[in-house]
Every structure is written in structure tokens, then in C-alpha cells.
Amino acid sequence: MPSLLPSRYYPEPHDPHGLDPQPPVRPSGPIGILVVNLGTPDEPSAPAIRRYLAQFLSDPRVIEIPQWIWRIILHGIILRTRPRTLVPRYRGIWLEQGSPLVVYSQAQATGLEKALQMEGADVRVMLAMRYGNPSIEAGIDALRKKGCERILTVPLYPQYAASTTATVVDAVTAYTARLRNQPELRFIKRYQDDPGYIQALVSKLTAFWNVHGKPERLLLSFHGLPQRTILQGDPYHRDCMDTVRAIKAHLPQEDAERVYVSFQSRFGAEKWLQPYTEPTLKAWAQEGIKHIDVMCPGFLADCLETLEEIQEECREAFLHAGGETFRYIPCLNDDAQWVEALSQIVRRHLSGWSEKA
Ligand SMILES: C=CC1=C(C)c2cc3[nH]c(cc4nc(cc5[nH]c(cc1n2)c(C)c5CCC(=O)O)C(CCC(=O)O)=C4C)c(C)c3C=C
Ligand SMILES: [Fe+2]
Numbered sequence: 203m204p205s206l207l208p209s210r211y212y213p214e215p216h217d218p219h220g221l222d223p224q225p226p227v228r229p230s231g232p233i234g235i236l237v238v239n240l241g242t243p244d245e246p247s248a249p250a251i252r253r254y255l256a257q258f259l260s261d262p263r264v265i266e267i268p269q270w271i272w273r274i275i276l277h278g279i280i281l282r283t284r285p286r287t288l289v290p291r292y293r294g295i296w297l298e299q300g301s302p303l304v305v306y307s308q309a310q311a312t313g314l315e316k317a318l319q320m321e322g323a324d325v326r327v328m329l330a331m332r333y334g335n336p337s338i339e340a341g342i343d344a345l346r347k348k349g350c351e352r353i354l355t356v357p358l359y360p361q362y363a364a365s366t367t368a369t370v371v372d373a374v375t376a377y378t379a380r381l382r383n384q385p386e387l388r389f390i391k392r393y394q395d396d397p398g399y400i401q402a403l404v405s406k407l408t409a410f411w412n413v414h415g416k417p418e419r420l421l422l423s424f425h426g427l428p429q430r431t432i433l434q435g436d437p438y439h440r441d442c443m444d445t446v447r448a449i450k451a452h453l454p455q456e457d458a459e460r461v462y463v464s465f466q467s468r469f470g471a472e473k474w475l476q477p478y479t480e481p482t483l484k485a486w487a488q489e490g491i492k493h494i495d496v497m498c499p500g501f502l503a504d505c506l507e508t509l510e511e512i513q514e515e516c517r518e519a520f521l522h523a524g525g526e527t528f529r530y531i532p533c534l535n536d537d538a539q540w541v542e543a544l545s546q547i548v549r550r551h552l553s554g555w556s557e558k559a
């Protein structure tokens with residue numbers, strides 16, 4: 203008998219012959235948690251970087267100019283030149299187990315599953331990357347195979363942006379739109395001023411200062427966005443400022459007064475959020491500021507943008523302009539206090555789905 207559904211709806215995995223028995227209802231099955239970060243190349247080689255950039259930079263949520271013009275620039279120029287220049291930069295940060303972004307995001311996903319299960323919650327956690335591997339499709343499939351009929355997506359971005367958070371929602375719903383037996387979906391939007399997240403950052407800062415002493419200034423550097431996107435209603439800048447305000451509120455007055463904010467990783471010719479990180483550091487050195495710390499609260503996992511752009515390039519720029527001490531304070535990565543805070547954030551979003559959560 204011909205199916206009433208278009209063939210683009212996949213047959214269910216347990217029904218390889220397409221006989222379509224009703225899938226068993228498992229209302230008390232485990233809850234799936236899909237932890238999602240941006241993505242990174244599979245290896246530090248030009249072909250792998252090209253594959254990753256091609257997927258990332260073809261996302262209309264990331265590059266918002268007419269796609270036919272952009273495709274010419276992307277395939278004609280960027281994908282021919284940028285991968286080769288990125289090879290040594292990725293090689294310089296690569297860990298034995300892989301790209302730091304995946305290694306630390308995986309540590310957070312594993313720690314989250316452990317923390318939630320220790321409290322008796324029936325959850326399964328999978329890590330996925332919006333671009334590259336492990337893919338969102340593979341993550342959802344793995345959760346469904348574990349019997350999850352409810353999936354909470356947790357973007358590893360504390361501050362909401364259309365180019366990061368919204369595109370994760372797009373990708374999850376685009377995939378489930380092709381499924382016959384859809385899971386029930388929830389999404390976390392933001393946690394930019396969550397007390398556990400802020401406390402984990404502040405503990406990291408104060409622990410560092412207790413050992414190494416305080417700097418003259420601390421720069422909180424966030425990933426930038428085109429200014430236009432804020433004027434069009436993206437709440438990202440406000441979210442970053444919420445984070446900065448919350449961090450300062452947890453510090454003694456004399457430390458809060460040393461805290462400044464900037465935006466890094468500008469890409470393309472448009473004006474991005476300002477002040478820009480590297481010019482800020484150069485200006486400070488020229489003003490006579492000698493000893494500074496930099497932290498990147500918007501990145502939960504160290505990656506190319508922190509380990510290379512901040513820890514290498516920005517250090518070089520600051521020291522070259524006359525600065526003397528540049529200390530980079532790492533991201534939360536596998537920090538136990540952060541993993542516990544993340545589990546609390548997740549638990550709050552499971553209300554009504556799990557009595558034990
Ligand atoms: C217009 C382009 C870009 C926007 C908008 C953008 C927003 C954005 N990105 C992150 C987090 C990360 N970005 C990373 C790398 C990266 N970002 C862009 C471009 C835009 N980002 C590019 C082209 C790259 C690749 C490297 C390069 O070519 O310079 C990464 C690190 C990936 C890694 O492999 O380590 C992260 C993480 C956020 C949070 C954000 C908006 C708020
Ligand atoms: Fe980026």
C-alpha cells in the first residue's frame with residue numbers, strides 16, 4: 203500500500219522493512235540531553251579545515267549577505283586561501299585527543315551525564331557539533347536509539363546569538379522535521395547571568411589571583427558580531443553585558459574597577475562590536491599599562507579563538523607595544539564547579555519531564 207507520508211520521512215530504525223508497526227510508546231524512557239558546541243575541523247589539515255569552513259560559512263545565519271554573491275566569494279577566495287593559513291594555527295593548539303573544542307566540550311557532556319545520574323535522573327547525554335563532527339544528526343540518532351523520546355538541547359553558549367544559538371535550534375528542528383516518530387523537544391536559550399556559571403568564573407579568577415597576584419587590568423573578551431545584527435535585534439551584546447555586570451557584582455569594589463570588556467575575532471569588512479580586543483590591548487600598552495589578565499567568559503571551552511588568537515596573537519601584540527606581563531586565564535573547560543552549575547541549569551529545564559531532575 204502506498205504510504206500517505208512523503209518518502210522524505212525516514213523509516214524508523216526498528217522497522218527496516220517499512221511495515222510500519224506503531225513504535226512502542228515509552229513515556230517513562232530516559233530523557234536525552236544534546237549538548238551542542240560550534241564545531242571544529244576533524245584534523246589540522248587543509249582538506250579537513252576546508253570541509254569545516256565550507257559547512258560553517260555556508261550557514262545563512264552566520265553570513266547574512268545574499269547567498270549567490272557570498273558563494274562566489276566563499277568558493278572563489280576564502281576556501282582556496284584560508285584553510286592553508288589555518289593549518290599551522292590549528293596544529294599549534296591540537297591536543298593528543300583532538301581539537302580542544304571537542305575534547306573540553308566532551309568532558310562537560312560526560313561530567314553532566316555523571317552529575318545528573320548521580321542524583322537519580324534517568325538521562326542520556328550526547329555531544330554534538332553544529333558544524334563538523336560529531337554531527338547533530340548522529341547525536342539525535344544516538345539518543346533515539348537509547349530510547350529517548352524527549353530531548354533537551356543545551357547549546358554551550360551562555361549568551362544568545364542568532365549566529366550560534368538560533369542556528370542550533372534550526373539544525374535540530376530541520377533534522378527532526380524529517381522524522382516520522384519525532385521526539386518531544388526543548389531548548390535552553392541562554393544562561394548569561396546564571397549564578398552557578400558566574401560563580402564558576404569568579405572562583406577561577408580569584409583562585410588564579412590568589413596564586414599569581416592581581417593584574418593592573420582584567421580584560422573580558424567576548425567573540426564579536428557585526429554591529430548591524432545588534433541593530434536588527436540580536437540580544438547578544440546585552441547578554442554579554444549581563445555577564446560582565448554579574449561578574450563585577452561578585453568581586454570586591456577595588457577588583458571590579460579593574461574589569462574591562464572587548465570583542466574579538468572580527469571577520470570581514472563590516473563594523474563589528476567594539477571595542478576590539480587587540481587594538482584595546484595595544485592602546486593599553488601605549489598608555490603605560492604593564493600587567494594584564496585576559497579571560498573569555500563567552501567561550502566555555504578553549505579553542506582556536508582563545509588559545510591562538512588571544513593567548514598567542516594578542517599576547518604578542520601587547521608585549522610588542524610595551525606591555526610586560528600578559529596572562530591568559532583558561533576557559534571553564536572541565537572545571538568541576540562549572541559542570542555542577544551546568545547540571546543545575548539543565549535540571550531546571552527538565553521540570554515536568556522528570557520528577558528526579
Ligand atoms: C561572520 C563570521 C562569524 C560569526 C558571526 C561568528 C560568530 C561566533 N563564533 C563563535 C565561536 C567560535 N568561532 C570559532 C571560529 C570561527 N568563527 C568564524 C567566523 C564567525 N564567527 C570563523 C571563520 C572561525 C574559524 C576560524 C577562522 O577562520 O578564523 C570558534 C573556534 C573553532 C575551533 O575550531 O576551535 C568558536 C568556538 C561565537 C560564540 C560567535 C557569536 C557570538
Ligand atoms: Fe566564530
Ligand SMILES: [Fe+2]
Pocket residue numbers: 467506507511
Ligand atoms: Fe579568529
